[in-house]
Amino acid sequence: MMDINCRYHVFLSFRGEDTRKTFTDHLYTAFVDQGFRTFRDDDELERGEDINPGLEKAIQQSISSVIVFSKDYASSRWCLNELLMILKRKRTSSDYVVLPVFYNVDPSQVRKQTGSFAEAFARHQENEPSNKVKEWRAALTKVADLGGKVLKNQDDG
Numbered sequence: 001m002m003d004i005n006c007r008y009h010v011f012l013s014f015r016g017e018d019t020r021k022t023f024t025d026h027l028y029t030a031f032v033d034q035g036f037r038t039f040r041d042d043d044e045l046e047r048g049e050d051i052n053p054g055l056e057k058a059i060q061q062s063i064s065s066v067i068v069f070s071k072d073y074a075s076s077r078w079c080l081n082e083l084l085m086i087l088k089r090k091r092t093s094s095d096y097v098v099l100p101v102f103y104n105v106d107p108s109q110v111r112k113q114t115g116s117f118a119e120a121f122a123r124h125q126e127n128e129p130s131n132k133v134k135e136w137r138a139a140l141t142k143v144a145d146l147g148g149k150v151l152k153n154q155d156d157g
Helices: 022-035 053-060 077-090 107-112 116-127 129-146
Strands: 010-014 039-040 065-070 097-103 149-151
Touching: 010 022, 010 077, 022 065, 039 077, 053 077, 065 107, 077 097, 077 129, 097 107, 097 129, 107 116, 107 129, 116 129
Parallel strands: 010 039, 010 065, 065 097, 097 149
Antiparallel strands: none
16 A cells, blocks of 8 residues: 555666666566556656756655666766665655665675776766765665665676
């Protein structure tokens, strides 16, 4: 049973270019087929620097978030700002569930910002305020420490 203020069972957070047409699409379909009302942002282009107020509202109206971490997740300011909103929701609501899915990335890459995450942060440090970069790093470390699911693409072995 959902809280009267909640409109969605699941808010899906993902890097569109990485997984929209593959894993995330399958995950979304599986949730919907099982009767879970699921929010997925269908806009393929980022609309400016600030997070869309509609996304913030959808996070607030969800009872859980599934965050699909993929190779280029951290290269998107949009995704990182969305992550901050999800963790803010978790801090203010003790029963809010956040489930990270590590899709073709190791949780340690997210936690320590190594590999493609390090490359993304090298770019962010040149273009973003240092306090924002620090906030994103802390959020990635925090969410990587939550219990999650590690998935490897079967095509890659």
